[in-house]
Amino acid sequence: MGDISHHWNLDFLRNDPLDTAPKRVLIILNQPFSCSLLQRLWNSTCWHCCADGGANRLLDTLRQQNHNTAFYLPDLIRGDLDSLRPDVREYYDSKGVLVEKDDDQDSTDLMKCISAIIEKEKTEGTSQYEIILLGGLAGRLDQTIHTLSYLHKLRKVRDRVYAVTDDNVCWVLDSGEHIIEIDHTILGVTCGLLPVGIESTILSTSGLRWNLTNHTSSFDGLVSTSNHLVPGVDVWVKTSKPILWTIELREQFR
The missing domain is CATH 3.40.50.10240 (Thiamin pyrophosphokinase, catalytic domain)
Known part of the structure; x- marks a missing residue:
């Protein structure tokens, strides 16, 4: 996969x-x-x-x-x-x-x-x-x-x-490329890419306020927490290793 x-x-x-x-x-x-x-x-x-x-x-x-x-x-x-x-x-x-x-x-x-x-x-x-x-x-x-x-x-x-x-929804993005549809009627602005269960991964993204390009992510280095979604744009993620993706839910949705 x-x-x-x-x-x-x-x-x-x-x-x-x-x-x-x-x-x-x-x-x-x-x-x-x-x-x-x-x-x-x-x-x-x-x-x-x-x-x-x-x-x-x-x-x-x-x-x-x-x-x-x-x-x-x-x-x-x-x-x-x-x-x-x-x-x-x-x-x-x-x-x-x-x-x-x-x-x-x-x-x-x-x-x-x-x-x-x-x-x-x-x-x-x-x-x-x-x-x-x-x-x-x-x-x-x-x-x-x-x-x-x-x-x-x-x-x-x-x-x-x-x-x-x-408060949140999360799932694992396996190694490879991913397109995540963003529905702002149900999702909040804050998201994160968490290198849980791996030593490190190489990340590239688009559709985030602070995007990464071939950046190493690990617990010993960068962890993309408190990143933000961009209104009207879907998210693209490319990762060399499995990584946990999390998004907050809108407060009015709770």
């Missing part, structure tokens, strides 16, 4: 995702999120999975905002179930939601949910779903690092995996 030019758009963040959008699935992690973001991502995805305590977050958030909990029923709750509250399990059991316990101590709840998606694809004989993670970039630092590490590893076997919070 590294030598292929990739084209990215974030229509799954819109209230009206495109009819031609690819099939996507949603994994809800055990971190805070707003109902407005949940609604957008839920409506943009065709299958929904809670990673253990993510089911607590889902039910609590819906109840706090007086939303219809029966409308947002996940297709699966999966994990070692050490975080799933008894009252939450009782509720989803009563609604017929499948709850699967996986005691594998060598995998996290997120990894268990990814495995469920792979199993689903094999059973259906379908091509890869795009995966959206709701959460994973806030709270405990070790969990955030796990999310970033797993995104980095998944690029080898998955075409498109995004992590989304009320």
